[in-house]
Amino acid sequence: MQYQKIGHTDIEISRVILGCGCFGGIGSAPSLFNQGENEEQAHEILDAAVHLGITTFDTADAYGGGRSELYIGNWLKKCDEKVRNNIVLSSKTYNPIFVGDSKGLSKERISEKIDGTLQRLGTKQLDMYLSHEMDEETPLEETLSCFNELQKCGKIRAFGASNITCEELEKSISICNNLGLNRYEWVQNPTSLLNYREVEKMLQICSRYGLGFTPYSPLAGGWLTGKYQKGLNYELGSRMTLRPEPYEIYVKHQDSIYDGLNSMRKISKERFGNISIAGLSLAWLLSDSRITGIIIGPRKPEHLEPIREALNTRLNETDRIDLANLFPVL
Structure with missing residues (x-):
């Protein structure tokens, strides 16, 4: 495993981060609470992740209606002190935790949700x-000031932003500079071989200000695993059957994507000893030094295997360019 400090902090994270969005539910959707991995299955994945050297867990208060955080907390209680002291916990807030709950980033709401x-x-x-x-309903100054207050009172060590645009990030930096506030230390946006071009500007901004970048969905909802086969129905329980909306653009360009995946398999066989296309996709992201760590959400312990492949694979600049050029500009 590789480890790296994030932003300007002294927090060292594993460059592969365990995404826990399917513990006790499927993401933040209330209609899918109590689906996904149950607590026993979640603990098996956590055990396997730590065995691989992963020290950083990514969750959110709304994942599974709080169940994801609870499962992780219960798992930590079972760990010995050495393991527990090594774990870096990352969580998020914005979405409703239960039906009828509020959403947003007001000072009042954040101050309440962090305690839960x-x-x-x-x-x-x-x-x-x-x-x-x-x-959009809460002034950014209010949100940033609240995060700073949570730091001062010792409830959080650092804060970042997920699903933020380049314009919003630049605005937040300006606000923090003007008000003398600590700023976001990293960005967490979706990034993979299929959409990397639209992320390039964000990576440049993060590099300019010394911010970390921890992309999620590095396998594009399963499209970069090869499990979706042309002309066949999507696998039951996959992202395309549970939450297809973020990936509908890939359906529109599926012929070009399938051609790219076939070429990727050929490159894998010729240059990298026939590792999986999932492993090669992850290795491509890890080969970019601007990326602090990638978030991967395995549904079973065996889904961690592509991470092993990626960590043992080195790509040169020619490899990176060749792989990137296999896919259409979306």
């Missing part, structure tokens, strides 16, 4: 806290 997160995780201080979405 700390309680479920069984910790007095959260290492990393993120805004899960941007809140």
